[in-house]
Amino acid sequence: MSPTTQHATERYLAEFQTFERDHPASMWLAGVRRRAIERFASLGFPTVRDEEWKYTDVTPVANLAVTPIFRANLNGDAARISGNLPFGDIAGHRLTFVNGHYSPELSHLETLPAGVTVSSLAAAFENQNEVVQEHFGKILDAENESFAALNTAFAQDGAFVQIPSNLQLETPLHLLFLTHGEGAPVSHPRNLVLAGDNSSVTLIETYASTGEGVYFTNAITEVIAGKNARVEHIKNQMESPKAFHIATLQIAASRDSWVRSHTVNFGGRIVRNNATAVMGDEGGEVTLNGLVVGKDAQHIDNHTTMDHAMPHCLSHEHYAHVLDDQSNGVFNGKIFVRLDAQKTDAKQSNRTLLLSRDAQINAKPQLEIFADDVKCTHGATIGQLDEDALFYLRARGIPEIAARNILIRAFANEVLDGIPVEDLRQKLEAMLLTRLS
Amino acid sequence: MLLEIKDLHANIEGKEILRGINLTVNPGEIHAIMGPNGSGKSTLAAILAGRKEYEITQGEILFEGKDLLDLEPEERAGEGLFLAFQYPIEIPGVNTQIFLRAAVNAVRKYRGQEDLDAMQFLKLVKEKTKIVELSDQLLKRSVNEGFSGGEKKRAEIFQMAMLDPKLSILDETDSGLDIDALKIVANGVNALKSPEKSTVVITHYQRLLDYIVPDFVHVLYQGRIIQSGGKELALELERAGYDPIKAQFAEAV
Ligand SMILES: Nc1ncnc2c1ncn2[C@@H]1O[C@H](COP(=O)(O)OP(=O)(O)OP(=O)(O)O)[C@@H](O)[C@H]1O
Ligand SMILES: [Mg+2]
Numbered sequence: 001m002s003p004t005t006q007h008a009t010e011r012y013l014a015e016f017q018t019f020e021r022d023h024p025a026s027m028w029l030a031g032v033r034r035r036a037i038e039r040f041a042s043l044g045f046p047t048v049r050d051e052e053w054k055y056t057d058v059t060p061v062a063n064l065a066v067t068p069i070f071r072a073n074l075n076g077d078a079a080r081i082s083g084n085l086p087f088g089d090i091a092g093h094r095l096t097f098v099n100g101h102y103s104p105e106l107s108h109l110e111t112l113p114a115g116v117t118v119s120s121l122a123a124a125f126e127n128q129n130e131v132v133q134e135h136f137g138k139i140l141d142a143e144n145e146s147f148a149a150l151n152t153a154f155a156q157d158g159a160f161v162q163i164p165s166n167l168q169l170e171t172p173l174h175l176l177f178l179t180h181g182e183g184a185p186v187s188h189p190r191n192l193v194l195a196g197d198n199s200s201v202t203l204i205e206t207y208a209s210t211g212e213g214v215y216f217t218n219a220i221t222e223v224i225a226g227k228n229a230r231v232e233h234i235k236n237q238m239e240s241p242k243a244f245h246i247a248t249l250q251i252a253a254s255r256d257s258w259v260r261s262h263t264v265n266f267g268g269r270i271v272r273n274n275a276t277a278v279m280g281d282e283g284g285e286v287t288l289n290g291l292v293v294g295k296d297a298q299h300i301d302n303h304t305t306m307d308h309a310m311p312h313c314l315s316h317e318h319y320a321h322v323l324d325d326q327s328n329g330v331f332n333g334k335i336f337v338r339l340d341a342q343k344t345d346a347k348q349s350n351r352t353l354l355l356s357r358d359a360q361i362n363a364k365p366q367l368e369i370f371a372d373d374v375k376c377t378h379g380a381t382i383g384q385l386d387e388d389a390l391f392y393l394r395a396r397g398i399p400e401i402a403a404r405n406i407l408i409r410a411f412a413n414e415v416l417d418g419i420p421v422e423d424l425r426q427k428l429e430a431m432l433l434t435r436l437s
Numbered sequence: 438m439l440l441e442i443k444d445l446h447a448n449i450e451g452k453e454i455l456r457g458i459n460l461t462v463n464p465g466e467i468h469a470i471m472g473p474n475g476s477g478k479s480t481l482a483a484i485l486a487g488r489k490e491y492e493i494t495q496g497e498i499l500f501e502g503k504d505l506l507d508l509e510p511e512e513r514a515g516e517g518l519f520l521a522f523q524y525p526i527e528i529p530g531v532n533t534q535i536f537l538r539a540a541v542n543a544v545r546k547y548r549g550q551e552d553l554d555a556m557q558f559l560k561l562v563k564e565k566t567k568i569v570e571l572s573d574q575l576l577k578r579s580v581n582e583g584f585s586g587g588e589k590k591r592a593e594i595f596q597m598a599m600l601d602p603k604l605s606i607l608d609e610t611d612s613g614l615d616i617d618a619l620k621i622v623a624n625g626v627n628a629l630k631s632p633e634k635s636t637v638v639i640t641h642y643q644r645l646l647d648y649i650v651p652d653f654v655h656v657l658y659q660g661r662i663i664q665s666g667g668k669e670l671a672l673e674l675e676r677a678g679y680d681p682i683k684a685q686f687a688e689a690v
Contacts, residue, residue, distance in 0.1 A: 389528045392580075393536070395486045396596060397514035397544035406539065410530030410579075 005045040008062035013041055015068055016153055023156065026128050036142055036152035043146045055330040055362045056272055056301045061244040066216055067183035069099040074106075075181065077210070082106050085176060086208040086238055090423045092172040093118060098180050100187030101157050106178075110171065115164035118173060121190055122157040132160060136192055139222055139252040139278065147246045147272075151188040151220045158190035158219075161203070165196035165226065172202040172232075172421050179209040179217065179243070191221040193231075197254075200230035202420060207245060208238040208267070215240070219247040225257035227281075232260055232420050236428070239267035241296065248274040253313070255281035262419050263290040264428055265300050266435055276305040279313035279341075290319040291415040293435055294327030294359065301330035306348075308341040308374075319350040320415045322408060323359035324436060331363040333378065339370045348378040353385065353411050355436070405433050438499070439464050439604055439635050440485075445496035447484055454480045456660035457496070462604065465632045469646055469671060470639045472657035473679050478639045479523050481657070482608045486520040487513050500604070514540075515547025517603030521593035521610050523639075528580035533592075536580050537562070537599055544600055565598040569625040586613040594625045605629075606637045611645040623648030643675040656682055 016037045025033065045062040046053040074081060082088070085096065085106065095118065096106035102120035112118060124132045136155075142148040159175045177189050195201050207217055217239060225231045231251075239245045245268040253259050263273055277286040292300045306315040321329040329352060337344045352361045365378040385407050393403035412432050419425040440462040447455040454477050462468055470478055484491050485498065487510030498505040500516055508516065528536070541561070542552045553561065566573055569591045581589050590610050597605050607626070611619055626636060626649050638649055646654075646668060654670040655662045658679070663686045664670065674682075 386526075386528075388526050389531075391486075391488060391510060392522070392526050392528065393531075393540075394510040395514060395520055396536075396540035397511050397547065397600060398536075398539050399511045399543060400509065402539065402543070403511075406531055406536065407528070410528070413530055 004059055005047070005062040009041070009044045012150065013037065019068065019154060025125065028128070028133050029125055029155075032137065033153050033155065036149045039143055040146060040149040040153055043144070043149060046146055052303065056270065056299065058246070058270070058272070061216060061246065061270055064184055064214065064216055064244065066186035069101075069181070069185050069187070073181065074098060074103070077180070078105050081178070081180065081210055086206050087174065087176070087204070087236065087424060087427060090172070090174065090204075090421065090427075092174055094174040094176055095120070095159050096176045096178065097157065097189060098178050099185045100177070100189045106176075113167055113169065115167060116169060117160065117162040119160050120157055121155075121160045121192065124160040129160070131162060131194065132192060135194060135222070135224060137222070139224060140220065140248070140250050145248070147218055148220060148248055151190060151218050154188040155190045156188070158192070161191070161193045161201070163195045163199040163201045166198045167196065168200045169202070172204055174204040174206065177205070177207045177217065177219065179215045179240070180211070184214050184216065186216045186218070189217065189219040191219075193221065193223045195223070195225045195229040195231050197226040198228045199226065202232040204234045204236070204421065204424065206236040206238060207247075209240040209243060212240050212242065214242040216244045217247070219245075220250070221248070222250045223259065224252045225254055225259050227254045228256040229254070230258045233262070234419055234421065234424065235261070235263045237263065237265045237267055237271060237273070239271070241267065241298070242269050243267065244269060245271045247272070249276070251275075251277040251286065253277060253279045253281075253284035253286050256283035258285045260287035260418070261289070262415065263302070264415070265290070265292045265302075266431060268300065269298060271298070271300040273302045275302070276307065277315070278307040278309060279315070280309050282310050282312045284310075285314040287316040287418075289317065289415050289418055291412055292319070292321040292323070292329050293412070293432060294321070294329055295324040295435065297326045299328040299330075303332045303334075305334040305336065306346055308335070308337045308344040308346060310340060311342045311344070313341065313344055315346045317348040318415060320412055321350070321352040321361055322355065322412060322436070323352065323361060324355040326356070326358040328359070329361040329363070331361070332366060333364070334366045334368070335376060335378070337369040337371050337374050337376065341371045342373045344371060344374040344376070346374070346376045350380050351411070351414070352382040353408065354382065355385065355408075401437070405437075408436060409433065438462075439501060441499040443497050443499075445481075445484070445498065446494045447480065448492045448494055449480075449490060453494075454491070454660055455484070458657075458660070458662060460655065460662065462635050462637065464603075464635055466635050466653065467649060467651045468635070468637045469651040469654045470637060470657055471641065471654065471671065471674060476657045477660045478657050479608055482520055482606050482639060485518065485606060486510060511543065512547070514600065514602075515544050519597050519600055519602035519605045521590075521597055521605065521607045523608040523612070525581050525589045525593055527582045527584075529582055531580050533578055533580050534562070534576045537576070537596065540596070541599055561599065565595055568598050568628050569595045570621050571595050587615065587618040590614060590622060591618065591625075594622055598625065598629055603633065604635050604637070606639070608639045609641065610638070611640050611642055619645065620648060643671050646671050658683060658686060
C-alpha cells in the first residue's frame with residue numbers, strides 16, 4: 001500500500017461505515033459490499049510501481065476530498081438541465097443518473113417490448129432481483145482491482161438491462177451519467193447488461209457533467225452476451241476538464257456472440273478505462289475500438305484485454321489518439337490466447353496523431369500466446385499531420401485550419417465511422433472539431 | 438503580365454537550387470520548361486505553389502502584379518494559380534468528392550462567388566469529368582488512393598478544370614502516360630484554353646508538345662534558364678539532347 005494514499009484509503013473506509021449504517025441493504029448485497037471493502041482495504045490505491053498503473057498516477061484521484069452523495073439531487077435545476085442533456089436528442093430510450101443515482105424526471109422510456117427489463121439497479125436491489133444476484137460482479141475481478149472493489153463496496157445504483165432471448169431491441173438505449181452540484185461529488189455507477197441468446201441490443205453510455213468542476217466517477221459496466229447475441233456498445237466519455245474518470249468495461253462473450261464496443265474520450269483530467277472481453281466459448285467475435293482526443297494537460301489511459309479462452313474466436317481492435325497541447329495518452333493492448341484457443345484470429349492496431357510537440361503517448365501491445373495455430377497481428381504508428389497532404393489540400397485552395405480539420409477528421413473517422421448510431425456519430429464528429437479548434 | 442519571376446534564387450538545406458530564374462508569362466500563353474533531371478523544375482513549381490521549406494534568398498515573383506511570396510498556398514489557389522503535381526499524394530480517409538467540394542467552395546469564396554450547392558457541384562463534376570474521361574467511380578474513393586499512375590494524372594487535370602485557374606503549372610503530367618492517356622490529358626488542357634488563361638508545362642518529352650503546342654520553350658539547367666526559344670527548340674532538344682546547350686552554357690560561364 002502506498003503511504004501517499006494510505007490516508008485516502010482510510011477515508012474511504014471510514015466513509016463506508018457511514019454508508020453501510022445509513023443505507024441498509026439486503027443480506028446478499030450487504031455481504032457483497034463488505035467483502036469488497038475488505039478487498040479494497042488490503043489493496044489500497046494502485047501506485048506507479050504497479051505494472052498496470054506504470055504511466056498513470058492516481059494519487060490526485062485518491063486524495064481528492066470527495067463529497068459522497070447518496071441520492072439524486074437537482075437542487076431545482078431540473079428544467080435547465082433537462083434542456084441541455086448531452087446527446088439528449090438522439091432517438092431512443094434514456095436512463096439518466098445524477099451523481100450515480102437514477103433520475104426519473106430526466107429519463108425517457110418509450111414502451112418496451114414485453115420481457116425487456118430496463119430499470120435502475122437500485123430498484124432491482126430493492127426487489128432482491130434474483131437475476132441480478134446471480135450475475136452481479138460474477139465476470140469481474142473485484143478481488144484484485146482496487147477501483148472495482150471500491151465501486152462494488154459503494155454499489156448502489158446504475159442501470160440494469162435484461163434483453164430476453166430471441167428479442168431484437170431496435171431502439172438504442174442511452175445511459176446518461178451526469179455529475180451535478182457543488183463540492184467534489186463522487187459516484188460509483190454500476191451497470192449490468194444481460195443480452196439473452198439470439199438477442200440484440202445497442203447500448204450507449206455517456207459520462208458528463210453540468211458544470212466544469214472537479215469530481216470523481218468510478219464506473220463499472222458488465223455486459224454478458226448470450227449465445228449468438230449481438231451487442232453494440234458506445235461509451236462517450238465527456239467528463240469535465242477537471243474530472244477524474246476511472247472505469248471498467250467487462251464483457252463476457254458466449255458462443256457465437258458478436259460484441260462491438262466503441263469508447264470515445266473527449267473529457268477528463270485523469271482518465272483510465274479498462275476494457276476487457278473474455279471470449280469464453282467458440283465462435284465469438286469482439287471488437288474494441290477507441291478514440292482519444294486529448295488537449296491541455298489531459299491524461300487519458302486505455303487498458304484493453306482481449307482474452308481468447310476458446311478456439312475459433314475473432315477479435316478486432318483499433319485505437320486512435322489525437323493528442324494536442326501537453327496531453328498524454330496511454331494505451332496498453334493485451335491479447336491473451338489460452339492454450340485451448342486454437343484458430344484464434346486477433347488483430348490490434350493503435351495509431352497516434354501528435355498535434356503538438358509536448359503531447360505524448362505510451363503505447364504498448366502485449367501479446368501472450370499459448371496456443372500454436374493462431375493468427376495475431378498488431379501494429380502501432382505515431383506521427384504528426386502529414387505535411388505533404390496538408391500542402392496538397394492548401395494548394396487546392398482549402399485554408400490551413402480547414403485542411404488540418406479534414407486530415408484530423410479522416411484520422412478519427414477510422415473509429416467514428418464504425419459507430420452504428422448515425423445521429424450520435426455525426427454529433428461526435430462535430431464535437432471532435434470543436435474540441436480541437 | 439500574369440506571372441513575372443525576377444532573378445529568383447532559392448536554397449534548401451543550405452544548397453542553392455535556383456540560381457537566378459527570370460520568366461514572364463502573359464495571358465493566353467503556353468510555356469514549356471524542359472531540362473535534365475535535378476535541374477530545379479519541380480522546385481520552381483513548388484515555390485510558385487507556396488511550399489515553405491525553400492528559402493528564397495533573392496528575387497521576386499509577381500502574379501498579376503501581386504507579390505506571390507506574400508501569399509499562403511490557399512490564397513495563391515484563390516488568386517488562380519494551380520499546380521498539377523508530378524507525384525500527386527494519396528490521402529487515405531479523405532473522400533475525393535468531399536475534398537473537391539471544399540476546394541471549389543474555398544476558391545469561390547476567395548473570389549467573392551457564392552458556394553455551389555450539392556446539385557450545382559455535381560453538375561460541374563459531371564461536366565468536367567467528361568473533359569478528361571475520368572470515371573466518376575474514382576470520386577467515391579479517398580483522394581488519389583489506389584489510383585493508377587495515369588488516373589492520378591488525369592485526376593489532377595480534372596481538379597484543374599474544377600478550380601478554373603488563370604495559370605496552370607503541369608509538372609510532368611505526361612510522364613508515365615500511355616499514348617491514349619496522353620491525348621486525353623492534352624485534350625483536357627486544350628479544352629480549357631482561353632485568351633486569358635496561361636499554362637506552364639514542365640516536361641521531358643516533345644511528344645506532349647505535339648498536342649499542347651507551346652508559344653515558348655525554356656531550358657532549365659542547374660537552377661537557371663539557359664536558353665529560351667519557340668516550339669522548334671523542343672524539337673531541337675529531342676534530336677540533339679541537352680549536351681550542346683550544356684556545352685555552350687559551360688563556355689559562357
Ligand atoms: N526537399 C529537398 N531537400 C533536399 N534537396 C532537394 C529538395 N527538393 C529538391 N532538392 C534537390 O534540388 C534539386 C532539384 O530538384 P527538382 O526536383 O526541382 O528537379 P527537377 O528538375 O524537377 O527534376 P526531375 O526532372 O527529375 O523531376 C535536386 O538536386 C534535388 O535533389
Ligand atoms: Mg521534377
